[in-house]
Amino acid sequence: MGWRGVLLHIHIAPSASYEMEELAEGLCVAGRGIVGDRYHAGSGTYSKKPDVREVTLIEQEALDALMRNDPPLQDGVLRLRPGDHRRNLTVRGVPLNHLVGRRFRIGEVILRGGRLNFPCKYLEELLGMPVYLPLYNRSGLNCGIERGGVIRPGDVIELAE
Template sequence: MSVSFAGELLAIGIAPQAKAPLELCESVEIIAGRGIVGDRYSAGKGAGQKGKIDDEQQVTLIAAEAIAAACEESGLPITHLITRRNLLVQGVPLNDLVSKTFRVGEVILRGLQPCDPCGYLEKQTFAHIKQALLKRGGLRTVVLQGGTIRVGDAVELVELPRS
């Protein structure tokens, strides 16, 4: 299946440790194989992490359109920071990017799996958020090429050279 889109990075959120609220940043440095500098998961301090950095914990994304639909259907006051996803994007079909490589600013990510909401998110926020975000909870990614990203950066599919 061919995916075509022209998206934009609307916001960046990081938390220095598990359970800490996400904080907005205008730009962040991202390290290949590790994640976002200053975020709990790149520091090995994420919920249930035990110091090891798994690929699927490096960078998470959620679409503004998914949040808007979840709010409209559920009546819940869901925001980007409440979802605990690192990057808020617009115009990006995240569910179609599993096993695809794409660029956010200077950084190249590979979509690994949907970031379905979990019981932990519901405990930290409010009842029924899991159901509201079901099948639209975002995307877990691994960082293939690091660099700096900034709010306003383009999000686009990339073709990697064949080896």
């Protein structure tokens, strides 16, 4: 297998542009998303796009790199708190770019990696920070939920195949 990651944070927003709220646990519904989240409700900014976006993930390692100004694409460090990045799940030790089309598990939930998520100018406007270039190619992964269940911070993440 080669890697074993961990879920650090779960965030949802009830609608597009709303502030993200951190959860102690999230109920994932197959084919829908996390209960209470904009994508579960179909009211997210990108809900009408054809790609599957039931759950979005981002690597803590990418956020750590922004805090080191690595690579140096802006005037200084960028501090994004969990939830600022607008992804549902913040993970550590999970090679998201390698999970496109792959099945993996977070606790009892099975996800399938969809397309890589790219930063957008919308996120820059919401945050008032120049995050577009620093997050390019490391802005996370859009996923579909194949088997639902409850997830919690601390859950192990590993391939399901």
